Amino acid sequence: MLITNTSAITGVTHSREIPVTDEQYLDWENGRPIQYAMPHLSPDDREFIKTGITPEEWDTFWGENQ
Numbered sequence: 001m002l003i004t005n006t007s008a009i010t011g012v013t014h015s016r017e018i019p020v021t022d023e024q025y026l027d028w029e030n031g032r033p034i035q036y037a038m039p040h041l042s043p044d045d046r047e048f049i050k051t052g053i054t055p056e057e058w059d060t061f062w063g064e065n066q
Contacts, residue, residue, distance in 0.1 A: 001017070001018060001019075001020050001021070001022070001025065002015055002016070002017055002018075003015065003016055003017075003018050003020075003025075003048070003049060005048060005049065005051075005052030006052045007051070007052040007053050007054065007057055008051040008052055008053055009051075009053055009057060009061055010057055012057075013052075014048075014052065014054055016045070016048055016054070018041065018045045018048070018049065019040070019041070020038050020041065020049075024037050024038050025037075025038075025049075028049070034046050034049060034050060044058075
């Protein structure tokens with residue numbers, strides 16, 4: 001699914017292709033914790049869905065080892 005989100009730290013809008021179904025996404029939107037609604041996703045993909053922050057932005061602002 002192509003997900004578009006605005007970064008909580010830069011305000012820049014990004015789109016990423018993330019392997020989730022409409023059903024999983026709606027489950028999360030309806031309040032299920034993302035780690036249960038989409039357990040197969042990487043932490044980077046979950047972060048992007050929740051906050052719009054890309055891995056590159058994360059590394060820029062907090063370093064690669066955070």
